[in-house]
Amino acid sequence: MKAKALLIDDEQPNLDNLQALLQTYCPQIDVCGTALNVEAAKRLLYVHQPDLLFLDIQMPGQNGFDLLRSLSTYNFDVIFVTAYDQYAIQALRFAAVDYLLKPVAIDELQAAVERAHKQRQLKEQNQLLQNLMHVLKAGHQQAEQRVALATAKETRFVKIGEIIRCESSNNYTTFYLTDGETLLVCKPIYAYDDLLKEYGFIRCHQSHLVNKQFVKSWKKDYGDFLLLADGSEVPISRAKKDDLKKALRL
Template sequence: MKIQTINAVIVEDEMAAVQALKAYLAKYCPQVTVTGIAYNCTDAIAILHELQPQLVFLDVEMPFGNAFDVLEGCRDLDFETIFVTAYSEYALRALNQSAAYYLLKPVSIEELIVAVQKVGQLIQQKDGIRRNQVVIDNNKNNFELQKLILPTIDGFEVVQNKAIMRLKGNGNFTDIFMEDGSKKMVCRFLKHFEELLTYPFVRIHKSHIINIHFVKKYHKGTGGYVVLADGSEIEVSAGYKDQLLRAFA
């Protein structure tokens, strides 16, 4: 079967990193054709509008701006993104919430191959999800805008964080209960979501994370239990009790 060609642009401020990535792509990902390179945010926005690539390798931190500034300037474009970054806890949380693909520096050839293959599948599927917009919203310190992209059998589903009432561990899966009464089952451990979701999400039990905006009552006890807006009663483990109470302090 013929491999679909992917037109790509590299946005990276370090010449050595650009050359290394180009060499890796030429040798290990021949389906990728690099059609342009930008070394700063301003040039990147102009080049992306000019070339309109299918894929962008986007350095997260650059002089006089960052990847999120580039995405803001390209809201009208539709391309897939593989972020390239040195470790940054806040940036990685935004990327992970958005189910974005990223590579940590120095770039691993094996991880590069996997990321390109997965993005290539997304380009072929054309699922209509604007992942870059989700990344932009999740990078803003505004809970009202933040979203999760949940992997499903058919692809992805986007949900607003503020609409998530609670999450329950279910073996290798997590059940996500929404404000509208719907439930979504995702093939991820509860620990995965504990690492992604910050306040107002609080873990109150080995099997439960809740959005405290939906707490109606707390009943005291060794650990006690909470009553949520939908009437559900969720046990609070003694070991998580103080964590819950601090969230209301």
């Protein structure tokens, strides 16, 4: 059975192009309607009850985030389609919500549609959108900001202030939390480097990212190590020493 999709963008050529791409390369999608603004989108949401929204963020008047804020429930998946916007994309990455950059690449479109299909099967997207709204509301308040961490069994929403450190293992990253719990996440550590940098996280080693609020001391017994509040010792690479001293104001 095909998934019903609603396309929302304030520019008609963008809608036409996306609809053509979906019809040609994503046969599992049935486009049930298009909308040029939030008010039209609300009407079509009520009429069609779509499974999937392709939603532009930057629109005059009310934007894509405003549309989601106006809804009480999310009975659909969302793929954001947007031009580059650092704040918006940062929020989407924190919430682990899917997005495509304009102009839309065919392979990325197909991959996003497939992920949306899997998320719909897991009934996971409601939580992702709810967390996106939380991220947007929290802004840059570290104590309130949450990041979505996808493990093999679930997606966890963890406050940034509860993360002590991250450790890389090939294409996986282990998160060490203040309550002693560890989470193995199916993404490499570099995916979280830029994401967490502005919240006080420091890349002290190729395989290690630490929250500087939990750094207790810099040890120099047998090489250089950071001693953290949970008792763990994290190595400092020679290449990261200068940057680390600046970050710790040493």
